[in-house]
Amino acid sequence: MQFIIFAGIAFAFNVVSIVSASYCTGGPKKNAKPNLYPITEPKIVHVADYYPKTNVGGGGGGRLFNAIHSVGNTTFPVLHLYGNGYEMGYSQGMLLKDKLLKMWMGFFDYVVTNTPGGLKTVEKNLIPLAQDSRAFIPKHFTDELQGLADATGYNYTKLLWIHLFPESAAGHCSMFGAWGKATSKSYGGKLLQMRALDYITADFLSENHALTVYHPTDGESYINIGFIGTITLVTGISNAKISLSQIGVSNPDHSFGPQRNGQGIPFNFLLRDILQYQTNLNDVETALEDATRTIDLILGFGSSATSTNALENNRIKTPFIGVQYAANQIRVYDDTNMLPVNNTWHPPIENVVYHGMDWDCPAWTSLLGKKILEEGYNEGMLTAEKTIRYVNPIVQTGNLHVAIYEPNNAIFYLSHSIGSKMEGPKFAYERPYLRLNATVFFNVPLN
Secondary structure (H helix, E strand, O other): OOOOOOHHHHOOOOEEEOOOEEEEOOOOOOOOOOOOOOOEOOEEEEEEEEOOHHHOOOOOEEEEEEEEEOOOOEEEEEEEEEEOHHHHHHHHHHHHHHHHHHHHHHHHHHHHHOOOOHHHHHHHHHHHHHHHHHHHOOHHHHHHHHHHHHHHOOOHHHHHHHHHHHHOOOOOOEEEEEOHHHHOOOOOOOOEEEEEEOOOOOHHHHOOEEEEEEEEOOOOOEEEEEEOOOOOOOOEEEOOOEEEEEEEOOOOEHHHOOOOOOOOOOHHHHHHHHHHHOOOHHHHHHHHHHOOOOOOEEEEEEEEEEEEEOOOOOOEEEEEEEEEEOOOOEEEEOOOOOOOOEOOOEOOEOOEEEEEOOOOOHHHHHHHHHHHHHHHHOOOOOOHHHHHHHHHHHHOOOOOEEEEEEHHHOEEEEEEOOOOOOOOOOOHHHOOOEEEEHHHHHOOOOO
């Protein structure tokens, strides 16, 4: 079962079918301008705390802060959650109840309105997806969703459906990982990683950006760069300095094989677990291989440590891996064996893995590679600032949010889209960025 709910996701991509693949067409606009806004740090203001009465002296609870972005004229919540799944869900629900209810209702209304056949079609597709996925979703997720539902009074089933929509609505995103030659002078050869999320920019998302910092009772702490009320993850960085990029595939080639929606763990649940439980890229590869996978994706994982990649008989050490993720297989690659192979629009670049908007997407991918080469690569001076100013805004990728990671420094740069009621540029790639220190967030105590 594969269906595209949101017309807004694919509006710019006309598909041309050939024997072995389909290609996205179109491309970035020619009149794109650099992003010259100053890069600043937010003012973090404490708002409220919540401690469950049943956990006095225990580890559960939540702390709510606001990040005030003066240049961007925006404010978004930074939510710290502690404890087990249920405690974290309940704490978020108690701290953000009114905003959560508004966001979820807006999300669900948008889906119903933009689905041919409305609610009946949504239920026809989502009910079996939820039933089939049930056996594969770890209990700590359903516990957290139950905590959210109990604290807010929102319907648990609808809340689960909202978290399953990414399994059936394709998005187009971009990413790169660059190290070694590309960053030899700017970062001493350490990794620079970009993740651009191109998805729906309707108000229910653009008005509800958030950082959720998870401090679980087991595993690593990690930052979910996403939205209030969504507990799964597609962008983030962990305390082990594992950083994530992700792209939905709408234009696969034959190597992906059939998709199996609902017959495995939904990818956004799996990705969150990877940030929580894996501490190096070798273990990331193992977790992906062992998972019961469902749909087509491109993934990128970065690490502050030099990781081991056993793709070939010899062992290749890189701080970044790309992953072709499919139901039947995963293929892990680096700059020496990058996929897909196409020397015309996806030529290899030493110490760089890159993808623009999709698997087979020549216009965006070729321009992304070109901009990486132009903006300091040959001098070893590729930086987050150059990416912010001259790569993403020219390629025009990252309409909903952009995260640029310096994993070794535990630093990330972040830009968000804005809602329809606000003035100024709307898309993240054309808006002001913030510089944030992940270590500071990981060190915030419950009490």
